[in-house]
Amino acid sequence: MSYLEQLRALGLDLLPVPTPIGNFRNVIRIGKLVYVSGQGPREVDGLGRDVLTQDAYQHAHLVGLNILSVLADALGDLGRVGRVVKLQGFVNADSDFTEHPAVVNGCSDLFIAVFGDNGHHARSAVGVASLPNNITVEIEAIFELRH
Amino acid sequence: MSYLEQLRALGLDLLPVPTPIGNFRNVIRIGKLVYVSGQGPREVDGLGRDVLTQDAYQHAHLVGLNILSVLADALGDLGRVGRVVKLQGFVNADSDFTEHPAVVNGCSDLFIAVFGDNGHHARSAVGVASLPNNITVEIEAIFELRH
């Protein structure tokens, strides 16, 4: 199966590409590296930190889908992805929150489900004081192209 | 016009290069990629989060000028810049702040004004709990050299 078919086999599909909420581009390609700007879970804006970890996991899952959507739009075809390189996850979190990795797993799990062995990546996950539009989690990503 | 002439046409000029406030270098070059360490708005230190979004935008604009200044100093000539690749903006923000993109635009707008089409970049913007010297915003950057 192609990566897109793999995504659809999970019951998901690419989403319309969001307009950047600032003066930036969603995707920049430099050689074989592709930098994807920090994406949020557009479909559930405005929830901030008042969500359970299990719900925040689902938001990170949506972030992952948004990352794949802007990536597919920029590349024309997800099949050009060689591998996921790195994620940086910023969780909208109180000072006593400690489960950031469990939140960002929502995105990581999706990428591994779609890309298989090529989905494994390096990652950081931290708790930030606030996020644009009071989203629950923002994640930026680096991918390597196949060629 | 050269990038430097473009900067001066905006009524701006390169600033003296700051001494790093820790055991690091302002600029590291690896092949055609140049990593610029997180810079602050040196000229307005100590304001933290008690500023309006429109003022924080101006601080991000100053950060952009500091980034260009350390970059020009390291490269010898801004003309060697091929393009801006990516910014990461950390805004000193309370938990209910949501306008981070409007702040970081202060840096993005400057880069696009100076570099034109080569100024467009990927970006993340998040709200952090605190910043060195209580600055309003810290931004790190990646550039690609022309050759």
Added chain:
Amino acid sequence: MSYLEQLRALGLDLLPVPTPIGNFRNVIRIGKLVYVSGQGPREVDGLGRDVLTQDAYQHAHLVGLNILSVLADALGDLGRVGRVVKLQGFVNADSDFTEHPAVVNGCSDLFIAVFGDNGHHARSAVGVASLPNNITVEIEAIFELRH
């Protein structure tokens, strides 16, 4: 002296490699660049922000040792490191904390002690609202390989 001998001359040694606390890999290599996932000071978990700057410096030093440990494990030999490229330090900090650079120096100083001139790097240091397992500081790193 080799880098490992240099480390041991400091009275330190590589540590057992931690199991990632989420669905990610500690180290991803892309060409000559190596991305190391955000590491914490495993040996002193659970201290959060209630530590003095001088103690947090020691925690960042431990983070540096953990970064070197996962790197050596992935590469087989620290001697393959060409240079340190960039660090990003996230300090678990209150809103009035301003000494983030002094904390992250704990890692930077170690890398410069081990790698010498090849240890100098670009860096950002910010204060975050919370961190996984309430650690004091999380640092991610990029290295360049010798070949």
